[in-house]
Amino acid sequence: MTTMEKIHGIPVLMYPADGEIIGGERDALDLVGNAMYQGAAWVVIPADRFDESFFRLSTRVAGDIVQKFVNYRVGLAVVGDISRHTEASPALRDFVRECDRGTQTWFPADLEELRERLRG
Template structure:
């Protein structure tokens, strides 16, 4: 289940924490299609919806999913606490820091942090 919200006049598709796990490109394409249908520029996905393999960069799942979002020009927001993953991987920490500098994929702790990112 997902709902379209406006945050700072930006249409954002907010995915519910419960739902299908997101672990491959086809899962990403489903979200991208839903976003396009509803007119969203960003898709916000709670961390609990991602398969743990997403947070292990060696699996390349995160890169494949993020690339699909970029290809269709839809922003992806990973919402929630990922500290257990970043504490275990300096590469993931660096990846998150780089993503958060850009305008395509963000890792944010909460909706307030998302609001700050959209406002910059």
């Protein structure tokens, strides 16, 4: 069950660790739609909720999902340890680094790191 939380005054829609696997654009549109309906500026999803294809850039799944969030100006935080994926893929490591430099999509290791980032 999703919960809405305010972090430093920012409305954040938090998804639980258990739930359906997120694997493509259609799932992203559902997440964005739910966020917009509830008035969330950010969506937080545990990394384990994403299909393995999300972490293989050649599948374009990550790019498609991130693009939906960008198009609708909703922030996306993929929270959790994804080191096994980034260690196996220099391209993914670069993608994550670039996302983390921006203001739209982040890959924080935990919720505390996210809270610090949202502090501004």
